[in-house]
Amino acid sequence: MAKSTLARAKREVRLSVHKASGLWCKVHKGKRHYFERVEEDPQGTRSLDQWLEIKAGRRPRNTSGVTVKDAAEEWMQAKRSRLHAGEIVQDTYDEYFKACDLIFKSLGKETSVSELEPADFAKLRSDLAKRYGPVALGKHIGQIKSLFRYSFDAGLIKSPVRFGPSFVKPSAKVIRKQRAKRGKQDFDANEVHQLIAASGPNWKAMILLGVQAGFGNRDVAELEVGLVDLKTGWLNYPRAKTGIERRIPLWPETVAAIQAVIESHPGGTDRLFVGHRGRDFCTENRTGGNRVTGAFKPVLKAAGFPEKGRGFYCLRRTFQTQAEECGDLVAVRAIMGHSDSESDMSARYRQRVSDSRLQRTVETVWEWLYAGEVQS
Incomplete structure (x- = not known):
């Protein structure tokens, strides 16, 4: 893009501040895009450059403003591609969609992924454990880890998410005890x-x-x-x-x-x-x-x-x-x-x-x- 054209584009484009997260943002075609933190980019210069990258069809160079919702949408888009290619079935896709909903309820859609800490995932695990037994809990933990690992592998975030030592699947011993507690699981x-x-x-x-x-x-x-x-x-x-x-x-x-x-x-x-x-x-x-x-x-x-x-x-x-x-x-x-x-x-x-x-x-x-x- 020529310098004169770039300068004109910067004058015409206005960014907003998302108060809940403290991030520069821009709503375009019904989707909100997030950029740098205001305190780190007070004039919005870097954020505006990132928006122009997106508008030009390129991935922004700096991705510190990716929210939980953004990460989930990108992950689900990858799963949709696998579904349409016949690599996964509808049931599996529906389970992934459910995992995103569980994340939103506990962590919040607009939370910046870069701000997530082990304490957030400890809370998420606690929320899941109140609702699901050991087997389902382990399955959801695996899906959630897959989502955030995809975000790093796909270049959406600059560093891997730290899940912390407590965000792990239930042990085999716990699962065995749960199965024994359920009792007979067949019919004579x-x-x-x-x-x-x-x-x-x-x-x-x-x-x-x-x-x-x-x-x-x-x-x-x-x-x-x-x-x-x-x-x-x-x-x-x-x-x-x-x-x-x-x-x-x-x-x-x-x-x-x-x-x-x-x-x-x-x-x-x-x-x-x-x-x-x-x-x-x-x-x-x-x-x-x-x-x-x-x-x-x-x-x-x-x-x-x-x-x-x-x-x-x-x-x-x-x-x-x-x-x-x-x-x-x-x-x-x-x-x-x-x-x-x-x-x-x-x-x-x-x-x-x-x-x-x-x-x-x-x-x-x-x-x-x-x-x-x-x-x-």
């Missing part, structure tokens, strides 16, 4: 029959998919009518969380239950399961998850179980526990839709798992659930 055969007996057509089919195919909450919520081949009794359905393809042989009982759901389907959606108010189960509840978790509580109550302690996802744990009795862990993982470790060379070379192995896996669970009834 009699309990599964109790659940089925207390269920209408929708929940009967969903429970059977959970216990014979390892379906989780989002799996049943997002299952589409067209994916179920009732003639062959097979279901080809990638797991929503990992995108791993799954090919699952269905029990006759499961096929019949799904047929009953299809026959009474109200239409208006491609989703197989629709609630009594005409909404599918993908609709978000107030905590940001799908509606399966809350809607399953009345089923537990009707079956005589406490509403707290176990949920629909425990059916997935039940399948894993019982299916392993077949001795073919590879087939169990294939039905569960688990992603393989990068160091697992066998998984890299394995191209498929035969239908007969998949069939033996689900038959093992069928025998556990129904053999006692057949013999009685």
